[in-house]
Amino acid sequence: xxxxxxxxxxxxxxxxxxxxxxxxxxxxxxxxxxxxxxxxxxxxxxxxxxxxxxxxxxxxxxxxxxxxxxxxxxxxxxxxxxxxxxxxxxx
Numbered sequence: 001x002x003x004x005x006x007x008x009x010x011x012x013x014x015x016x017x018x019x020x021x022x023x024x025x026x027x028x029x030x031x032x033x034x035x036x037x038x039x040x041x042x043x044x045x046x047x048x049x050x051x052x053x054x055x056x057x058x059x060x061x062x063x064x065x066x067x068x069x070x071x072x073x074x075x076x077x078x079x080x081x082x083x084x085x086x087x088x089x090x091x
Contacts, residue, residue, distance in 0.1 A: 003029075036077050048081040 007025055011018045032050060035042050042050040057073045081089075 039075075046082055046084050048079055048085055050077060050079050052076070053078050 003025060007018055007022045010016070010025070011021045014021070032042060036050060036052050039052055044050075052075050055074050055076055058071050060069050060071050061067070062069055
């Protein structure tokens with residue numbers, strides 16, 4: 001499913017135009033990205049939580065040469081689905 005599919009489905013079920021729905025969906029994604037880049041924790045009740053976690057520096061190996069490579073410390077976004085979402089997917 002793509003963002004366009006989401007916009008189309010919401011527009012069909014609400015009666016709003018696709019342009020209006022696309023604006024709302026784009027603004028939602030923009031707000032999520034901004035909050036995560038600011039290090040904020042986002043909780044959407046009944047859906048899940050978005051947060052940023054810090055991955056420590058580690059050693060890895062180049063599979064082609066076998067040489068050791070240092071992977072630097074970094075921040076990564078993670079999503080944890082709610083129990084309701086997990087149960088719906090498990091059906």
